[in-house]
Structure formats: structure tokens, C-alpha cells
Amino acid sequence: MVLGIVRSAIDYHDYVMDTYGDPRVKDWLLMSGPLPTILLCLTYVFVVKYLGPKLMEKRKPFELRKTLIVYNASLVALSAWMVYEALTFGWFNGYSFKCQPCDFANSPNALRMARVVWWYYFSKFIEFLDTIFFVMRKKDNQISTLHVIHHAIMPFSTWPGAKFYPGGHITFCGTLNSIVHIIMYSYYLLAALGPEVQKYLWWKKYLTTFQIIQFVMVFYHSMQLFFIDCEVPIVFGWSIMFHAILFFVLFRQFYNEAYVSGDKSKTRTALDKMNMCMPSLPNKDESKDQ
DSSP, X not given: OHHHXXXXXXXXXXXXXXXXXXXXXXXXXXXXXXXXXXXXXXXXXXXXXXXXXXXXXXXXXXXXXXXXXXXHHHHHHHHHHHHHHHIIIIITTTOOSSOOOOOOSOSHHHHHHHHHHHHHHHHHHHTHHHHHXXXXXXXXGGOOHHHHHHHHHHHHHXXXXXXXXXXXXXXXXXXXXXXXXXXXXXXXXXXXXXXXHHTTOTTHHHHHHHHHHHHHHHXXXXXXXXXXXXXXXXXXXXXXXXXXXXXXXHHHHHHXXXXXXXXXXXXXXXXXXXXXXXXXXXXXXXXXXX
16 A cells, blocks of 8 residues: 555656656756755755764864855856846846746747756755855854755755746746845855955945845736736746745844844844844954854
């Protein structure tokens, strides 16, 4: 009986992948099915919550200042490339901001859009390094449960887009998020350069504002799908809107606690919460050992 259930599950998995999956991405890395992505996400959680801290328990923190500079610069470059591809071959090349079905053709433009969707998905694995660097630097206070949950679910949240619908309407969210990441990782690149540069980073407040605006734009862009006749699967609209609402609430809470309340203890708490979504700006003491 158990073997029969397992066989039925495998057959159903193969049916869904073959019937609904985009054949263009079938042989791309991690696109055979969701299991590899799930296993990688679970491995990430195990490493950053148990194995990593255990290995670092009796070791001194790594000095990673140069590594962080290279890492942040690389993510700025990757994000900039993804924005360029999405705008050049999609949003500035005939895409409709109202309703844009995915182009499943093998044309150069359609394939480039599919490729950039895959890279956006894969970049979420690269961002696992945000947490791994915290572990290596023994910044355990910055590895909050929310931080780990956020990073762990992002690859799985973006995998369906890369597998079933790599292009069209859903790329608005990834494009806008990549623009934010250009600014965000530029900020952390400058922060990693040390205290002599950090005094010029007064615009962190406005970075948070930009992020909040991003979630509002993404929400309303996806909400259109519920009021117009569009061939974009509505499940993507629900998924994107859910994430937009979730992160709007969390970032808005951070903004109020960090910049409106004026309570230093709340500001510190807010900064810890913010680590859920991105590396935190080191304070004056921390910057010395980056």
C-alpha cells in the first residue's frame, strides 16, 4: 500500500512537471522538480541554525571585510544585469504593465526573459551567504528565526515562476526587487568599507522607504489580474500579493520603530528584525571586525 502511494505520488509529480512545466527550462539546473530546491533550503536551515554555530563554537570569528566587499559588489553587478535584461527584452520592449502573458516561444527575446527569471530564482541561493557570513563572523544575534525563514522560503517561492511561467507579468516583481537590490547591496558595500565611509550613509531611512513603496507597487500591479481578462494564472497574483502584504507590514513596522518612535531600544529591536530580509549595517564597534 505504501509503495502504491509513493508510486502514485511520483507519477503525479511527473505528470505535473511534463504537462505544465515550460519545456524550454526542463533541462536547466534545478528545474527537474521541486525536490532539489526543497533539499537545498532544508540544508541551509540545518547549516545556519545548527551545524555552522556548532563548528564555530570554539573558533574565533572570521575576518571577512574583503570578502563582504567582493560579495556585495557581485550582487550589485548581478542585480544590475538582471534589471538590464528584463527591461531591454521585456518591459521596455513591448511588455504591457496592465496584462502581460508569458511568451513561451523560442525567440531570442522570450528565451532571454526565461533565462533572467531563472537567474533571479538562483540568486536566492546566492543570498544564503548573507546568513552564512553571519555564522562565520559569530553574529548569532543577527540570525533571527524570521531572517532564516525568509531566506529559506525565497528559492521555493520563486521556483514555480522559473519552472512554469518564466516571463510576462510576474517579472515586474523580480525586476523591481532587483532595482532595490542594486541600491541595497550598494549600501552594504559602502558600509563594509568601514567607519570612514559609513558617515555618508545617512540615506538608510530613504532606502527603507523605497522598499516599502516597492511592495505597494507590486501589490497593485498584481491586483490588476483580478479585474481584467488576462491569461496570467491567477495563482501567481495571489502569491505575489501575499508576499507584498507580508513584507509591507514587516518593513513598515521596522520603519516606525527605527525612525518614528525615537526609542533607542526599539530601534535596536527593529534593526534585528530587519535582518530577516537583508544584512544589517554594522555599528561603530562591529565595523572594526568586518
